[in-house]
Amino acid sequence: MNITDPLSFFMPGTNGQAILLVHGLTGAPAEMRLVARQLNRRGYTIYAPLLAGHGKDVAALRTTSWRHWLESVDRAASDLASHASVVFAAGICVGGALGLLSAHQNPGTIKAAALYSPCFQYDGWNVPFYYPLLSRQIGWLSRVPFLDRLSFAETSTMGIKDERMRRMMAAMSSEGVLERFPGKGLVEMYRLGIALKKRLPEISTPTLILHSREDDLSDPRHAEYIRSHIGGRRQLHWIDDSYHMIHVDRQRLQVADITADFFEEAHAREPS
Known part of the structure; x- marks a missing residue:
């Protein structure tokens, strides 16, 4: 694998199959390492690419849109093939939506997808009161220039229930994980969500949805919405002892094993 940036990573496997792991908004490939190791132990080759605009600072992220992020996933899938x-x-949150859209657009390349903590807007129990307010008005607010110049801090929990893992994530700024995200991130997340919702009925990609009942950033109804509207085969699994970042939280090994089990089922390999 020819990796051109220092933050992406590749792990060769043994079973001839590969998983593209997509990080979330303001995240970086480093956040995918724990789940990557478990999936790699199951035999999978792993590639975790850096999304466009990520890994540097808020100013760099502001220059990109969800379409740029999707192009990053498309290229990475093609390389991994x-x-x-x-x-x-x-993928986690935005990363899961990007992986599913890429699979839909490239059915000959990506055979199945797993969505961790899907989120159309931040509306969990631990987000500041103004996040849902902004999200509900994001359609017209996206046209207001000042929103692009705003940036927002992470919540106190960082989406992680386990305090030790929270400290680990807090130390990942040197590995490209941003401590703040721009207002434009909310706008692009909204636009990505609109694009995904429009396509859900026509998506035939076998899809696994994993969501925590205690998700502090994304209400579980987002997972229910995808399960109810997606056109293809789907499975929804609830996680009970983690917050939003289920791929690094207390049940990360369970998340990896459920993912591997789903991808090992025959229907996940059949032509779309």
Whole structure:
């Protein structure tokens, strides 16, 4: 694998199959390492690419849109396909939506997708009161220039229930994880959500949805919405002892094993 940036990572596997792991908004490939190791132990080749505009600072992220992020996933999937007979995609929050859209657009490349903590807007129990207010008005606010110049801090929990793992994530700024995100991030997340909702009925990609009942950033109804509207085969699994970042929180090993089990099912390998 020819990796051109220092933050993406590649782990060769043994079963001839690969999983593209997509990080979330303001995140970086480093946040995917724990779940990547478990999936790699199951035999999968792993590639975690850096999304466009990420890994540097808020100013760099402001210059990109969700379409740029999707192009990053498309390119990464194409590159990974040369290293495996079958490619799957899994991602956290925005990363899951990007992986699913890429799978839909490239059914010959990505055979199935896993969505961790899907989110159309930040409306969980621990977000500041103005996040849902902004999200509900984001359609017209996206036209207001000042929103692009705003930036917002992470919540106190950082989406993680386990305090030790929270400290670990807090130390990842040197690995490209941003401590703040721009207002434009909310706008692009909204636009990505609109694009995904429009396509859900026509998406035939086998899809796994994993969501915590205690998600502090994304209400569980987002997972229910995708399950109810997606056109293809789907499975929804509830996680009970984690917050939003289920791929690094207390049940990260369970998340990885449920993912691997789903990808090992016959329907996940059948042509779309």
